[in-house]
Amino acid sequence: MFRDKRSAEDFAEEIKAHLALEADGLKNEGLSDEEALRRARVEFGNVRATQERFYLRNRLVWLDNLVRDARFAIRQFVKNPGFSVIAILVLALGIGACVAIFAFVDTAMLEPLPYANPDRLMSVNESEVGKPLWPLTYPDFRDWQRMNKSFSSLDVHTGAGFLLRTGSGAVPVQGQRVSGGFFQTLGVRPILGRNFNPGEDRLGGPNVVILSYGGWLHRFGARRDLIGQTLDLDNQAYTVIGVLPPSFTFALAGNAEFWVPINSLSTHERTRNFYNFLGVGRLRDGVSLPTALAEMKAIAAQLRQQYPAPGRDESASVVPLSEIVVGQVRPIFLMLLGGAGLLLAIACINVSSLLLVRSESRRREIAVRRALGATPARLVQQFITEGLLLALLGSMAGLTVAAVLMRLLGGLIPKDIADNVPFLEGVELNAHTVIFAAAICLLVALLLAATPALRLSFQKVRDGLADSDRSVASRLWRRLGANLVVIELAVAVVLLAGAGLLGKSLYRLLHVPLGFDPSHLATVRVAAPDTMFKTDVQVDNLYQEIERRVSSLAGGESVGMSSMLPVECDCAIDRIHFPPRPYHGEHNDVDERHVSAAYLSTLKAPLLRGRLFTKADDDSKPGVAVINQELARRFFPGENPLGQRIANDEGGRPSEWEIVGVVDDVREGPLDAPISPTEYFTLNQTHDHSFSLVGGFAAMALVLGVVGLYGVIAYSVSQRTREIGIRMALGAQRSSVYSLVMRQAGWLTVAGLAIGLVCSVGTSLLIRKLLFGVQAWDAATLGCVALLLAFASLVASFVPARRAASVNPTDALRAE
């Protein structure tokens, strides 16, 4: 189509020939050479216009202009490398942060459930007063499964640990026990082998196992012939029947690799008071969540009547599974996304004000172009092209920044959260992210184009050409530019205040009294499967052996054992009562820990009353318990707890324990949770959120904000050089010049800080759930932020003020 394209020169040549021929004809009619040529030209009309029409023929005019504008813009950027590099870098940081965080939010909130129709999947569990989500008991689950009509399928899962025997010894591995329809409910099919068959989850069913893709790949080298072979888990032979797809993750199961059907139950699990199974159901088509919830509540009530027991007053809860899976990370990500958005806002404002400054110095160029006939639309197009180009370059650099940030961020996620959100490992630049980046790019381009274009429309051609009429421009500049700085400072305050509050929360969290001495403590986890250590004697022997071997390690002072490490979670909950007091099913829920005799002394937990355990407290003696101060405070107010009795009812075997000691409150649960009453005959670890990221945003915001303020003040000083010169020539002192500039900066700073402080109280209220031990309006933090920014902006405006004060009046008057 474009081949043999005729050149404009050839066309011009033809017109020249035409004019010559025409002139020849006229000469034959008796005209002079000159007159003939003149007449020929007159006859032809506007040669240039014809040539231009020839040039424009078949061309997309806007594309042509775009290419030309882009070329011009690139020339401009290359000519001002300082401006271009700073603008692109600033945009890259803002855009990169936004895109990286979005990638996580996208994965965490939009696709956390890699299953068929994930929105129909519900977490179906019991609920308790004050505990909205409470696991199911196995018998209740079977009844719910049988009686409900709302769910097309209802299944349960529960965590399990196995010892996998390999060629080089036994390895502890993570697994899950699930009811038979679990994978059908999720809508997941094994990529190899088969799903559980009906009946395999009946009591006494065969030992079969389905492997996660990761487990199959890493532990068994992805051998296809593994299907049908047997594995040794906890000294029992399990037949491998299937492998799950690589995309399969189940957040609530952490990194479980071995999935087995629930076909044997412990004594506890057979009862209706051992809450250990988490339910997942798929809603039938057309059934709404409230309908399902109402039905499950009715079933729960019916079962409660059927099997009455003290303390049994649970109801049902039906919550979207996604809510359970991402509920924990959602506020953190939303906060981070908000932070990144603010950072991008600051970046845009900064680049906008840089563009504004540049458009100021391009007034003459623009005025000349307009005087030569460029329409305002054509000029605006030029600015849009420049904005687009800048945004495009910024976005490309931003994507690189995002890729790096994503890797860094992945490492920042605390391990216990990462285990709960395994899908976050798959975060990468994908179609969603790139589309998001493109949208951001467009938004930024519009913003960048709007600023100078807006500025342009105020300006009269004559003023621009005159160029000496400073007053109009600088008044406009001050109005626009100053507003930008105020916004920028306000945003910086919000970010810094948020970071400050989160930082303070983290500090508080790290300085929560633990109730024990964490220094020089090392921990080891030991797994002892029931199938391998069947009798109490075997278990006791194991404990003694471990204790003996660990104590003999060089440098060890003492060894203690517990069923859970401290600061892990408020789990392993026991419901107790206190004979001979009457018991009517009150919810006396306490953390239960089984610990060795030396455990509490190894932790250096302060003993407040009575005694700690001794080696003499064994099976032959009556059961004894040590309680924490919180338990004593709550259940024995004003009484001496020593000698009192605790009773619990586990697996239908009532037991009683005599309280022999009270220790200070050892943090068993998370640091940000209130102290729970604890009984020791058990064990526990922590989580902290990644605040460092917000800190990083805040630091960038500080730098960008200060740079912005500096730019604005410096520019307005340079605009007023002449005015300052006149003032000084008329006898103004240097000090009054200082105060002139500093006063302007001062007002901007005060306005920005004031607006920012008000806004940050608002935003802090939004993130108050993430705060710990700090109020949203924490005066110290806000005050510090305000002081920091005020100081920074003082420095930023001092430099230009000094420059203004050292202006030589003669030079200033001669300027321009």
Next chain:
Amino acid sequence: MPTQKNNDDRITLLQGTLDLLILKTLRLGPCHGQGVARLIQRQSEEVFSVDHGSLYLALQRLEDKKWISAKWGVSENNRKARFYSLTAKGREQLMEKTGE
């Protein structure tokens, strides 16, 4: 916008007429642009005066459509000139248009 549309229609109409006149002129044999202008003017008995700029653009348009072809040559009075001649496709078009 209706006015805009009418305008466009008129331009198309005029262009079509000019194209047709050019094709008719070239049926007589190859000719350069200036000659085509003169012939059209003479044919219409000086009533229809062709804007020369538009004529050259129309020639170019027809050449782009491959209805006519062009090559540089020498005129009867030894001047360099670009000669246009009707192609088979152009002849077809002319038959179609005048046959209607």
